[in-house]
Amino acid sequence: MSAPTAVADSELRARIVPPAQRQAAVAPQDLLHSGNAGVVVAKVGQARSEYRTEARVFARELAKHVNTRQAGNASAFVYEESFGTEDRLHWLIHLRSLDSYYSMIEMGDQDRAYRASLQAERVPAEPSGGGKGAWDRLFADGSLHSTVLLPGDADQPGLVDGAVLHSANAGIVVHRSARSGRGARAEARLSARELVATVNARLAGRASAIWYEEAFGATDRLHWLLHLTDLTVYRRLLVELDEWQNDANRLFVAATMVDLALTPHHWGLYGTGEA
Secondary structure, three states: OOOOOOOOHHHHHHHHOOOHHHHOOOOHHHOOOOOOOOEEEEEEEEEOHHHHHHHHHHHHHHHHHHHHHOOOOEEEEEEEEOOOOOOEEEEEEEEOOOOHHHHHHHHHHHOHHHHHHHHOOOOOOOOOOOOOOOHHHHEOOOOOEEEEEEEOOOOOOOOOOOOOOOOOOOOEEEEEEEEEOOOOHHHHHHHHHHHHHHHHHHOOOOEEEEEEEEEOOOOOEEEEEEEEOOOOHHHHHHHHOHHHHHHHOOOEOOOOOEEEEEEEOOOOOOOOOOO
16 A cells, blocks of 8 residues: 655645635636736724624625626635734725726615625624614624725736736735835835835745735825735745835834735634534
């Protein structure tokens, strides 16, 4: 009898934390993601601790409706905040263009299944009878927030089509943001491109980067989505960006550079009610 074939560490990790594209019943090549979308909406909401499971079920249902009804026009994936605040859920919603926003509005108007999901009684109604048990009870008041990201370049430096990690197939997505200093707008954007070029050249196959401008939000705040095969690549990423970081310190406002690690949601994670 032949010896059992060893399973590569990377394959084992992929089985433990499936990439976000496993959330959609759509062929990977037909999905919109951070590598091909014209707009990415980063949405976040803080689930109430007593409804952590119900909130995750709702988040996945919402994404499923988008992926099913808006195939080719929009896609949505759910992520957990890897570190930081417990029960904070994230969606990355990918649109073909800003025009796709109107199709999303029409879905809420015309899609009966989607409307039924929003109106469903998910938790017990308030004892006073003053509030229904619909989806809005699942999240802390005022915690739902959306940030619209527009790709900073049509062609991102060093990105090769068909051989790149993105929000659908990465094991971890790191969302980095920073606000450029006064008078440093042009230089900060050049620096954003340099970060992307460095990651895509030096960590090809293990990480990829895309940079974005923020629309409708804080002026001169830039964003990067850094896609890693797994969390172990993050340390290597910091080493490769050490030289870039020294230059960036003079271009971005102190203490505004933040890294947020996002793990694709799956039913084996903490706070979920399904196996």
